[in-house]
Amino acid sequence: MNLTINGVETPIESGPLTSLLDVLREELGITSPKAGCEQGGCGACTVLVDGEPRRSCLTPAASVDGAAITTVEGLGTPENLSPVQQAFTHHYAAQCGFCTSGMMMASQAYIDGGGTDDREAIQHALGGHVCRCTGYVKIIDAVAAVVRGESFDPNVTAAGTAMTNLGGMA
Amino acid sequence: MAVKTGRGFAAIEYPTGMNQNGDPSQAWIKVKPDGRIDVFAGTSDIGNGSKTIQSQIVAETIGVPYEWITYDNSNTDSSPVCTGTFASRATFVAGKAVEKAAENVRQKILEIAGKELEIDPADLEIIDGEVIAKGAPQKKISVPDVAAAATWGYGELLTGTGAQLKPYATIVEPETGKVDLPPHSAISYASCAAEVDVDEETGVVTVKRLWQCYDVGKSINPTLVEGQIEGGAVQGLGLGILENCYPYYPSVEHRGGQFGAYLVPGMEDLPQIDTLIIENPSADGPFGAKGIGEMANNAQPPAIATAVFDAVGVWVTELPITPEKVLRALQKKAAGADAPKRDGKTVIFDAELSVNAVGTGIAFGTAA
Numbered sequence: 137m138n139l140t141i142n143g144v145e146t147p148i149e150s151g152p153l154t155s156l157l158d159v160l161r162e163e164l165g166i167t168s169p170k171a172g173c174e175q176g177g178c179g180a181c182t183v184l185v186d187g188e189p190r191r192s193c194l195t196p197a198a199s200v201d202g203a204a205i206t207t208v209e210g211l212g213t214p215e216n217l218s219p220v221q222q223a224f225t226h227h228y229a230a231q232c233g234f235c236t237s238g239m240m241m242a243s244q245a246y247i248d249g250g251g252t253d254d255r256e257a258i259q260h261a262l263g264g265h266v267c268r269c270t271g272y273v274k275i276i277d278a279v280a281a282v283v284r285g286e287s288f289d290p291n292v293t294a295a296g297t298a299m300t301n302l303g304g305m306a
Numbered sequence: 307m308a309v310k311t312g313r314g315f316a317a318i319e320y321p322t323g324m325n326q327n328g329d330p331s332q333a334w335i336k337v338k339p340d341g342r343i344d345v346f347a348g349t350s351d352i353g354n355g356s357k358t359i360q361s362q363i364v365a366e367t368i369g370v371p372y373e374w375i376t377y378d379n380s381n382t383d384s385s386p387v388c389t390g391t392f393a394s395r396a397t398f399v400a401g402k403a404v405e406k407a408a409e410n411v412r413q414k415i416l417e418i419a420g421k422e423l424e425i426d427p428a429d430l431e432i433i434d435g436e437v438i439a440k441g442a443p444q445k446k447i448s449v450p451d452v453a454a455a456a457t458w459g460y461g462e463l464l465t466g467t468g469a470q471l472k473p474y475a476t477i478v479e480p481e482t483g484k485v486d487l488p489p490h491s492a493i494s495y496a497s498c499a500a501e502v503d504v505d506e507e508t509g510v511v512t513v514k515r516l517w518q519c520y521d522v523g524k525s526i527n528p529t530l531v532e533g534q535i536e537g538g539a540v541q542g543l544g545l546g547i548l549e550n551c552y553p554y555y556p557s558v559e560h561r562g563g564q565f566g567a568y569l570v571p572g573m574e575d576l577p578q579i580d581t582l583i584i585e586n587p588s589a590d591g592p593f594g595a596k597g598i599g600e601m602a603n604n605a606q607p608p609a610i611a612t613a614v615f616d617a618v619g620v621w622v623t624e625l626p627i628t629p630e631k632v633l634r635a636l637q638k639k640a641a642g643a644d645a646p647k648r649d650g651k652t653v654i655f656d657a658e659l660s661v662n663a664v665g666t667g668i669a670f671g672t673a674a
Contacts, residue, residue: 178565231354263574268541268570270533276573
């Protein structure tokens with residue numbers, strides 16, 4: 137089998153029924169997709185298969201032979217974050233971070249598919265992704281901001297703008 | 307049969323950190339020869355933002371830009387002891403430890419700067435990375451220059467330690483439990499108002515809106531505080547209407563066998579959340595801060611229960627408020643039964659008594 141992973145054609149040695157998640161994490165060491173419930177319920181393992189968000193934990197490798205796979209590693213680099221990554225950082229859309237990879241891949245697919253900044257539409261598009269920390273509010277804020285084309289100074293996050301907040305306190 | 311709307315609210319208080327027992331946090335800070343600050347502390351950042359917040363505290367206390375701070379909690383050998391990120395203590399207790407350490411470092415910087423400028427350290431202050439003579443701002447030296455002078459000129463290390471440990475208290479009156487010290491624990495206060503829809507036919511409760519008001523003492527980083535409050539709101543919503551390991555506890559026959567059997571709120575369950583942060587400073591926390599962690603999911607379940615009563619006139623006294631419990635309560639009410647009471651336990655809220663006690667003519671539980 138062959139997969140084009142984040143633009144790089146990669147031969148796959150795992151068996152055909154190995155889950156795409158295991159191929160990525162165990163064979164190739166690409167660890168942004170998370171093994172959460174491994175039952176298709178939490179969304180943490182989501183990657184893009186030919187641009188469509190898919191649960192990699194429920195996807196046999198053979199069923200996507202030859203496909204183009206995109207993970208968070210293919211979105212941006214630490215020095216050059218993608219718009220979705222910038223927005224998630226800026227809006228403090230990640231706390232523990234376990235759901236974040238899946239959230240960002242689903243967000244990317246929603247945005248690439250012409251999604252709007254309507255909050256209900258975003259909630260529907262990301263409805264299959266569970267987050268225990270954030271209460272979802274800031275994730276929706278981040279996706280809406282990307283749709284609106286807002287740009288962020290990576291050195292000034294939404295949290296960072298509060299850095300001077302302590303002035304004047306005893 | 308119809309969908310009824312109701313509103314209710316609940317108020318809570320929550321202590322920060324462990325009380326009258328040992329949960330120490332320690333911090334060690336050193337200044338590199340170029341003025342950058344290394345903070346060694348053991349507090350794990352589990353997504354609550356404690357690395358950010360403690361770095362802010364150090365930057366603010368010393369008087370240098372946030373970007374100069376490196377916070378190292380990478381291992382328990384190099385970092386001093388912190389008992390952990392629990393009991394809402396990461397800012398209140400551990401943050402105080404780094405504040406104390408930072409204050410000691412500030413004094414060391416002022417001492418060396420005083421020698422360099424030939425000015426009494428008491429007449430110096432540090433603002434945005436520069437040590438400046440009070441009242442004579444042209445006399446100044448940058449913190450990097452002070453650090454270089456300490457390293458290469460005076461043979462000293464600019465360093466400081468700090469620790470925070472609540473004082474131990476001894477019980478002096480065994481009958482009452484009275485202790486010899488006042489409680490050393492910041493009490494945070496919060497309230498939550500909920501608006502719900504209750505479908506009388508299906509028993510389904512939909513939380514439409516949560517108004518959340520939290521006293522955090524000092525919001526050191528408002529965005530992170532909001533994150534805690536919003537996250538807590540949705541956890542509280544889950545505790546209120548969804549989350550249950552053992553629906554018929556203590557029977558384990560109906561426990562969830564897989565991920566989907568334990569219902570947590572999804573993105574489409576999200577109500578409109580309005581957050582208000584109150585700053586009522588504590589005496590003991592860094593910059594007056596209190597904890598905003600565990601308390602954030604306490605007020606929603608009772609607020610939702612009250613809103614359900616407001617909507618359909620039944621008290622569901624066990625969480626979560628599932629459709630089954632709502633329907634059973636409605637059935638009992640239709641049959642003329644008393645409000646639900648569990649064996650050996652008293653239902654704390656008495657609607658009649660409450661209305662009498664309020665005595666203002668505002669009947670609790672009337673439709674919004």
